[in-house]
Amino acid sequence: MRTNPVKKTIGRIILYFLVALFLIWTIFPFYWLFTMSFKSPIDAISNPPKFTFKVFLENYKAALNMYVKPGSLGFVVVQVEFLKGFKNSMIIGFGSVAVALAVGVPAAYALARTRSRLQKTVGLMFLFVRFIPTFAVVIPLFILWRQLKLYDTYHGMILAYQMNLLPYLIWMMKGYFADIPIEIEEAAKVDGCTAWQVFRNVALPLVAPGLAASAVLVFVAAWNTFEIGYILSQTRAQPVTVALTGYSSTYTGQIQGLAAAAGTLVMLPELLVAGYVQKYIVRGLTLGHGK
Amino acid sequence: MMFEASTSVKEHVSDWVLYARKNPMAMWLIPSFLVACIVLAPFAYSVYYSFTNYHAMHPDQVKWVGLVNWIKMFQHPNFWQALNVTIRFWLMGLALAIPLGLGAAMLLNQEFQGRKVVRALLIVPIMIPNVVAALTWNIMMQPLGGVLNFFLIKLHLPIQRWLTSTDTALNSVVIIDLWWSIAFVALVLMAALQSVSDEIYDSAKVDGANGLQRFLYITLPLLTPHLILVAIYRSIDLLKVFGIIYMATEGGPGRTTTTLHIEAYDRAFRQMLMGEGLPYALLLTAVLVIIVGFLEWLWGRSRHFVGAE
Structure with missing residues (x-):
């Protein structure tokens, strides 16, 4: 009604920027946990962290007590029921x-x-x-x-x-x-x-x-x-x-x-x-x- | 609601008997009361055992030791440190979660594309177990190769040691807690914001109030009872936090994240000195009663002030 269009556009940009920030804050941890769960031991500790990697399913197999190739998860043996x-x-x-x-x-x-x-x-x-x-x-x-x-x-x-x-x-x-x-x-x-x-x-x-x-x-x-x-x-x-x-x-x-x-x-x-x-x-x- | 003068017990009981005769539905409450007793009776036991030398390995040698456990606690430097950590964690968590949660609630109350989806996503951090939240953030906060430090490098900010340094461990745990508490505060306040009618804002606009004035003189006063309410719930959760800290740091490094609750656990179950651990848990109860009681009182006052009652 009386607000000028430039001001309005800037307002919209700030709004979407804040929403995006909020979304990242809420969702990114889930994304990171999820992708981490498909990383091989070497990809998992890579520094800088990897955003693209080869999907590694042994983690899920191990968590679900399925057979895991010996050595594929490193040397650590975890016995969790x-x-x-x-x-x-x-x-x-x-x-x-x-x-x-x-x-x-x-x-x-x-x-x-x-x-x-x-x-x-x-x-x-x-x-x-x-x-x-x-x-x-x-x-x-x-x-x-x-x-x-x-x-x-x-x-x-x-x-x-x-x-x-x-x-x-x-x-x-x-x-x-x-x-x-x-x-x-x-x-x-x-x-x-x-x-x-x-x-x-x-x-x-x-x-x-x-x-x-x-x-x-x-x-x-x-x-x-x-x-x-x-x-x-x-x-x-x-x-x-x-x-x-x-x-x-x-x-x-x-x-x-x-x-x-x-x-x-x-x-x-x-x-x-x-x-x-x-x-x-x-x-x-x-x-x-x-x- | 909490601290009001109650009538005598006798009057109460006769009231209840009369009530039960008139309304057989009161019987339906009995099972719940029995279950509630499962909680309240052990609490009474707690008080008793805090005056004994109960050791988890020697339950047959329980002796009454009087105030020894309590005096020992007050003389122990670890107690004062744990109390300090508890209060600091509470204050930091509250001071950050409420403004940020309010900000998020107001942001999500604006009109924008995909608002429904964003609002729906809010409940996800609230629903997952806090041990999973702690696990997730622990992975992100790894000093070497952790994704948070990666972002800090990209932003040309100094990298942090997060949970592994005595300087930053407590702050890092607060951040983990914020992840879900901002969502919690936002969710509750969003519902409250919707109950504020648009007419008030419209008439304020007509009167020439700008955005800041509308926030300070309309939104904030009307939201005060709700803000105190979320402060009550956040305070309870922050003061008795266990899972997040235990999963993220186990109270370390050093004793920098050892709260009273962690200390109570440590004494009762790691050292098996249950008699010694209980005063810590009971004192935490007292801290909660004082802080929550005060906030309850404030809540009652604010409701009266806003005219909600």
């Missing part, structure tokens, strides 16, 4: 999501439909759970889990994971239930439905999309959990994030490519669901505050 960690993370992830849904969804519904003091108490509790340093809980859990024979077992891990997952799930689901107009449920009650029937036949179908997204986000949160698994598991139930630390001696050395391949594999399942949960994620981020 990475594939097993992957399997463990899947089992623990699905188990934790199942427990969190069974326990958390009815609780979220009850919270969404009750008066404010209860909500405040629970909100406070969640916040507290979130800000307790992990080791203030995990050290005694380690003691307890050893006594109860829950140490390094799937069910022990699933139970301990709930401290991160349950508040997150309840908070997200509470929001979705609160969004349902109360009139719909009241109409069902007038028709003679019990509280459970209203929940099961009216509320749950209405929140189905949110429920599905929350379940995926909880799975992602379980997949990302590191400290709990690091302390409460050893070999049998070790999750993949912990198995990844097994490469820590290698990613500074010649076989960074192997560590990069493992890192890429760890985040692969999450990249696959990222698009799906994109519009749901913000709600979970501000756990315990506002809506």
